[in-house]
Amino acid sequence: MGVIGSGTMGFGIGFYFAIHGYNTVIFDVSEDHLNLAKEKFNTYYDLFEKAQFPLQLSKQNAFKLIEWTTTLDSFKETDLIIESVIEQIEVKQNVFAKLDTIVKSDAILASNTSSLKLSEITENVSRMKNRVILTHFFNPAQIVPLVELLQLPNTDHGVLEKVHALFESIGKTPIRVYKEVAGLVANRIQVALAREAISLLEDGVVTKEDLEKTIFDGPGFRYATSGLLKIMDFGGLDIWDKVLGNLQGEIESSIRTFPVIKDLVNEQAYGVKTGKGFFEYPGKGFDELVLQRDEELLKHLLTTHY
Numbered sequence: 001m002g003v004i005g006s007g008t009m010g011f012g013i014g015f016y017f018a019i020h021g022y023n024t025v026i027f028d029v030s031e032d033h034l035n036l037a038k039e040k041f042n043t044y045y046d047l048f049e050k051a052q053f054p055l056q057l058s059k060q061n062a063f064k065l066i067e068w069t070t071t072l073d074s075f076k077e078t079d080l081i082i083e084s085v086i087e088q089i090e091v092k093q094n095v096f097a098k099l100d101t102i103v104k105s106d107a108i109l110a111s112n113t114s115s116l117k118l119s120e121i122t123e124n125v126s127r128m129k130n131r132v133i134l135t136h137f138f139n140p141a142q143i144v145p146l147v148e149l150l151q152l153p154n155t156d157h158g159v160l161e162k163v164h165a166l167f168e169s170i171g172k173t174p175i176r177v178y179k180e181v182a183g184l185v186a187n188r189i190q191v192a193l194a195r196e197a198i199s200l201l202e203d204g205v206v207t208k209e210d211l212e213k214t215i216f217d218g219p220g221f222r223y224a225t226s227g228l229l230k231i232m233d234f235g236g237l238d239i240w241d242k243v244l245g246n247l248q249g250e251i252e253s254s255i256r257t258f259p260v261i262k263d264l265v266n267e268q269a270y271g272v273k274t275g276k277g278f279f280e281y282p283g284k285g286f287d288e289l290v291l292q293r294d295e296e297l298l299k300h301l302l303t304t305h306y
């Protein structure tokens, strides 16, 4: 396996492959970046072990499977390479153009982009143009099961299926996205939810504390056991038909910025990373809070999937 970029997502993807026994090459632009990812390997292996995640390899043996590199030539022998560099089209295009000349002809090239078009990212790819797909992981990639997969019209038959089967075999939940739409499926749904939630908050319909409780102990509580369509089946489609008809005209549908968010951004209250967003996070640093969140997510993963 290969991962380009050892940041938040690239680290998570590489870590997950390695603990599942795959030789994994992880690239970044400097040794400093790679050293940070190596430290994270240690931290997350311990976290997985403490949570009793079914680990097949010792920490040393999993770590040994990773080649940390600052040279793209290391990807000559890799079967699947997932690009997970910063979300900038030119940077990604450049990475793909270089990989196009380096990788073996039966390799698969994937991008983990959240918002850019795969067809544009790979427009300079020629030799490997039939072996390109999108694999969109969710943060933290080493824990959240979902991976959205998309192929292009000229992607060779079987490429996406091979990756789908691989991901299933290591406990991920791959889904197929059949059209190249911005935001794919999950992020479009998240944005629709956020638009309505923030609009209710701005209109003073609910406090931020109660909005959290609403999602956590209402829809979110049910989503922990089933998807939306089964919830609708249980509720009755006759009822949902009426509810959709009655409420669609009432909910937020404008395309606009939300002052409640813009104001926080303007005062540099970006959320956990600055210690203040909608809520305050005193006393603990970003890394500590992320680890705490990931411990909770791991517990949830093990309860629901193992």
Ligand SMILES: NC(=O)c1ccc[n+]([C@@H]2O[C@H](COP(=O)([O-])OP(=O)(O)OC[C@H]3O[C@@H](n4cnc5c(N)ncnc54)[C@H](O)[C@@H]3O)[C@@H](O)[C@H]2O)c1
Residues within 6 Å of the ligand: 004, 005, 006, 007, 008, 009, 010, 027, 028, 029, 033, 083, 084, 085, 086, 087, 091, 095, 112, 113, 114, 115, 136, 137, 138, 139
């Ligand atoms: N963070 C998320 O929640 C999330 C979720 C899904 C997908 N994504 C996507 O994953 C990709 C990576 O996001 P991230 O959050 O890991 O970002 P990040 O900033 O944590 O990591 C990006 C990494 O890319 C490296 N990099 C920069 N320029 C490079 C180059 N020219 N060649 C190779 N590596 C280079 C950086 O050194 C850094 O380690 C983006 O496309 C993003 O949209 C992010």
